[in-house]
Amino acid sequence: MAVQLNHTIVAARDRxxxxxxxxxxxGLEPAPVYGPFRVVSLGNGVSLDVAQADGPVTAQHYAFLVSEEEFDQIWERIKERGLTYWADPYHRRPGEINTNDGGRGLYWSDPDGHNLEIITVPYGGG
Incomplete structure (x- = not known):
């Protein structure tokens, strides 16, 4: 079996x-409770296990590969919520998306400051 990512823990001030x-x-199914976690299941079998943080949360980066249709749906939900989004990971191009590697991508922040990203083509052109 090839090595695969199974899950990662996401620290949160409010799990x-x-x-x-x-x-x-x-646009995912609600996250059930499993022990101390809320388990956000992704389409490829990987989960984000959200855990309550006891102290400050160190911001991390989480990137999601999505279809063109999913990109449009997520982008619309981001705009409906009035969330700021950027074309770049350094947040220097607000209100824009990128077209890197022939796809589309954008970044936004979650309530804990994690830098979230959606892309339609893997880096390098997939």
Missing amino acids: DATATFLTEVL
Whole structure:
């Protein structure tokens, strides 16, 4: 078997609010509770296990590969919520999307400051 990512832990100041934010914006099923986590399941079998943080949250980067249709749907939900989005990871191009590698991409932040990204083509052109 090839090595695959199975899950990663996402620290949050409010576990439930962050899990709900992720599932709603990304258009995923509600995140069930599993032990101390809210489990956000992605389409490729990987999960984001959202955990309540006891202290400050260090912002991380999470990128999601989506179809063109999913991109449009997520982008619309981002705009409907009035969230700021950027074309670049350094947040220097607000209100824009990028067309890197022949696809589309954008970045936005979750309630804990995690830098979220959607792309339609993997880096390098897929």
